Amino acid sequence: MGKIDRKPAVAGQFYPAGPEKLHQELTKLFTEAASKKHQHIRAIISPHAGYVFSGKVAASAFNQIDEKKNYKHVFIVASSHQEQFDGAAIYCDGDFLMPYGKERVDTDLGRELVQKFPDIFTANRSPHQREHSLEVQLPFLNFVLKTNYCIVPIILGTSSPAVCKKIANALKPWFNEENLFIISSDFSHYAEYTDAKNVDLLTKNAILSNDPEALLTTLSKNTQKHIPHLVTSLCGWTSVLTLMYMTADNDSMKYYAIDYNNSGDSNLYGDLDRVVGYWGIAISEEIDKSEKDEDLFELTDSEKSTLLKLARKTIEDKVNHEKGTTTEPTDLSQNLKTNCGAFVSLHIDGNLRGCIGRLIGDISLYRMIQEMAVSSAIHDSRFFPVMPKELASLNIELSVLSPLKKIENTSEIQLGKHGIYIVKGYNSGVFLPQVATETGWSLEDFLGHCARDKAGLDWEGWKTADIFIFTATVFGEK
Numbered sequence: 001m002g003k004i005d006r007k008p009a010v011a012g013q014f015y016p017a018g019p020e021k022l023h024q025e026l027t028k029l030f031t032e033a034a035s036k037k038h039q040h041i042r043a044i045i046s047p048h049a050g051y052v053f054s055g056k057v058a059a060s061a062f063n064q065i066d067e068k069k070n071y072k073h074v075f076i077v078a079s080s081h082q083e084q085f086d087g088a089a090i091y092c093d094g095d096f097l098m099p100y101g102k103e104r105v106d107t108d109l110g111r112e113l114v115q116k117f118p119d120i121f122t123a124n125r126s127p128h129q130r131e132h133s134l135e136v137q138l139p140f141l142n143f144v145l146k147t148n149y150c151i152v153p154i155i156l157g158t159s160s161p162a163v164c165k166k167i168a169n170a171l172k173p174w175f176n177e178e179n180l181f182i183i184s185s186d187f188s189h190y191a192e193y194t195d196a197k198n199v200d201l202l203t204k205n206a207i208l209s210n211d212p213e214a215l216l217t218t219l220s221k222n223t224q225k226h227i228p229h230l231v232t233s234l235c236g237w238t239s240v241l242t243l244m245y246m247t248a249d250n251d252s253m254k255y256y257a258i259d260y261n262n263s264g265d266s267n268l269y270g271d272l273d274r275v276v277g278y279w280g281i282a283i284s285e286e287i288d289k290s291e292k293d294e295d296l297f298e299l300t301d302s303e304k305s306t307l308l309k310l311a312r313k314t315i316e317d318k319v320n321h322e323k324g325t326t327t328e329p330t331d332l333s334q335n336l337k338t339n340c341g342a343f344v345s346l347h348i349d350g351n352l353r354g355c356i357g358r359l360i361g362d363i364s365l366y367r368m369i370q371e372m373a374v375s376s377a378i379h380d381s382r383f384f385p386v387m388p389k390e391l392a393s394l395n396i397e398l399s400v401l402s403p404l405k406k407i408e409n410t411s412e413i414q415l416g417k418h419g420i421y422i423v424k425g426y427n428s429g430v431f432l433p434q435v436a437t438e439t440g441w442s443l444e445d446f447l448g449h450c451a452r453d454k455a456g457l458d459w460e461g462w463k464t465a466d467i468f469i470f471t472a473t474v475f476g477e478k
Contacts, residue, residue, distance in 0.1 A: 004125065005094035005102070006153075010132040014050045015139055019100045025051055026059070026143045033059035034259045040285040040414075041065055042253065043181035043243055045207070046140070047278035048078065048133040048236075053263045054186065054278040060259035061280030062140040069416055070440045071180045073106055074141060075152045075171065077243070078133035078184035079236040085157035087120040088167055089127040096138060096153065103138050104150040113152075117170045120163060127155040133184045133236065141182065148440060149180075156238045161216060164238050168245035175246045177285070177414050178443065183243050185236025187277035190229045193264040200260065200277035203233045207281060208255040212244040229274060247283060256282045299400060303335055304475045310366060311344060311373040311396050312477075318374050319386050332366055340365040341401035341470075343432060344372040346386070348393045354380040359401060359421055359430060359470070369398065397476035399432055404468040412469065415443060419472055422447075422455045424465035429454025433472050 011017040016025050033056050046061040047054035080089075092110035096103035114121045128134070134153055141151075158164065175181065187200045199222055206218035215237070222233040234240060247253040257279060264275040299307075316322075342365060343357025354376035361368065373396070377386040386394065404421060407413070413420060415436040422429050431450045435441075441449065451461040 003094040006091060006096045006125070006128055008098060008135065009130050010135055011099055014048075014132055014136050015055075016051075017099055022099055022139055023143075025055070026139060029055040029059040030063065030143065032056050033063050034280070036063050037258065038064055038256055038282050038284045039066075040177075041180070041282055042175065042177070042285055043183060043247075043283040045183045045185055045240060045243070045279065045281040045283075046137055047186045047280070048136045048184045049186055049263065049276060049278065051136075053266050053276065054261075057259045057261055057278040057280045058137075058140055061282060062144050064258060064282040064284075065144050065180065066416070067144050068437055070437070071145070071149050072178045072442065073109065073152050073174065074145075074149050074180045074182060075154065075174065076134050076137055076141075076182045076184065077154045077156065077239045078131065078137075079156045079239045080127050080131060081133060081235070082130050083127045083157055084159065085122075085124075085127065087122060087158055087163060088154050088156045089122050089124050090114055091125065091128050091153040091155075092123040093125055096135070096151070098138055098142070100139070100142060103142065106150045106152055109152055113170065117166075120166050120170060127157055128153065131155055137182050137184055156242065158238060161212075161241060164242045165212075165245045168242045171242070172246050176411070181243060181246075181283075183236070183239050185234055185240050187235075187279055188233050188262075189231040189235060189276050190274045191227050192229065193262065193272040193275050195227050195230065196262050196264070196275045196277045199227065199230065199233050200262070200279060204257055204260070204279050204281070207240060207244070207279075208257060210244060210247055210253060210255055212241055212248055215241060215244060243283070252286050254284050254286050256284060258282050299335055299473055299475075300333075303333055304398075304473075306332070306336065307366065307369050307398055307400075308396060308475070308477055311369050311398060312394075314370045314373045315346075315377045315386065315394070315396070316391055319377060319388055319391060336366045337364045339363060340368060342368045342372055343399040343401070343472075344369065344376040345397040345399065345476075346376050347395045347397065348390060353386065353390070353394065354383050356380050357399065357401075359404060361401070361403075365400065395477050397474065399434075399472040399474045402471045404470050406466060406468050410443065410447060410462075410467065413443060413446070413467075415441075415446060417471060418469040420446065420450055421468040421470065422450050422457070422462050422465045423468070424455065424457060424461060427455045427457055427461075427465075429456070432474075434474055 016022040044061040090110040259280040262275040262277040340361040346354040356375040
């Protein structure tokens with residue numbers, strides 16, 4: 001059977017069908033949305049109604065995603081509004097066609113899941129054909145991440161908590177820092193405005209507890225209250241429950257409420273008698289700062305500006321053969337007198353012109369910057385020394401490093417946040433955190449290139465080497 005791409009089902013209904021109008025609508029929604037509030041986002045819960053009703057809340061949820069991160073996969077999990085069936089359907093036959101282009105689907109991973117868990121997953125296309133709850137998430141995702149990702153589209157047909165738990169267990173190996181989960185769900189349906197807000201508050205609080213049983217109990221109690229016209233408290237409850245089964249045993253996973261409104265808040269079409277509620281929620285992996293020394297050192301904007309001016313003055317004096325810059329420690333903040341490792345990177349027209357640094361901070365930060373600035377401009381063996389005529393075009397970027405931390409498991413490495421230092425015998429190599437972001441490498445690529453290209457080991461040499469991680473506060477001249 002050939003490739004069968006899934007065509008849009010609700011373009012022109014839930015969101016604009018034309019790419020230009022869609023982009024304009026998304027730009028407006030993201031402008032109105034809540035800004036980024038949390039880091040280390042593993043998942044979001046986003047509504048799936050027409051954009052005129054729930055678009056701002058959805059944009060607020062998607063605003064929490066790290067737009068610079070290269071996610072390996074984006075799992076989009078939605079509950080079926082069209083068909084009821086056992087388990088969940090994964091689209092495995094092609095890509096999703098959208099007004100702006102194709103959403104790439106990892107059909108190989110989809111088939112792998114279906115083959116490995118045939119009792120809970122099916123490759124049946126039917127549940128996907130007319131389902132809107134998954135489709136309406138895609139324009140938001142594309143707006144934030146552009147094109148550097150692929151999706152795994154999953155529609156749940158079950159109404160069994162036990163089956164949701166099985167689905168969660170099957171997906172849990174992919175619930176890590178390399179992937180993102182988008183959970184599609186609206187909240188209460190068709191209660192009066194005030195009743196809806198009260199019900200949605202209770203349901204939201206149950207979700208924030210990260211306790212699946214608390215959610216099931218709350219949904220049951222809401223039903224038992226016989227609130228007029230309330231059809232459901234959470235239309236995608238099976239999808240939300242599946243997520244909670246993945247996070248419940250992990251105390252580092254925290255749920256945060258980001259934004260709320262309901263259809264009655266729509267200026268154009270709001271009906272206060274029968275409304276649908278929408279919460280945007282983010283799920284973050286909380287890092288214990290007491291155990292993460294690298295998170296404790298921060299520089300103010302003023303301190304960053306001082307270091308950049310110091311680096312430029314030092315380079316200019318050296319290149320122009322003038323008397324070296326002298327800066328008295330009494331003129332500097334305590335942070336700038338703290339021993340820190342640092343790298344100085346030089347660019348001209350976006351091209352590297354020199355980069356040298358030291359991982360170990362055995363001298364004060366301001367002196368480290370001075371020494372590395374001279375080394376980058378004059379002593380980087382890959383380049384000729386910087387000439388006086390180049391100074392005006394030179395752009396300086398500084399990377400101030402945290403203390404090194406030895407790790408036992410590479411799962412501790414967060415791409416884009418951590419740099420790595422690989423050591424084996426007399427061989428060593430280092431990559432700054434921004435290398436992963438700039439190259440789009442996977443974790444295996446990041447480690448392999450560092451081992452082979454920097455440390456002079458084999459591609460898999462990192463597996464038998466000592467690995468240290470560090471963070472870098474990276475900033476440069478505007």
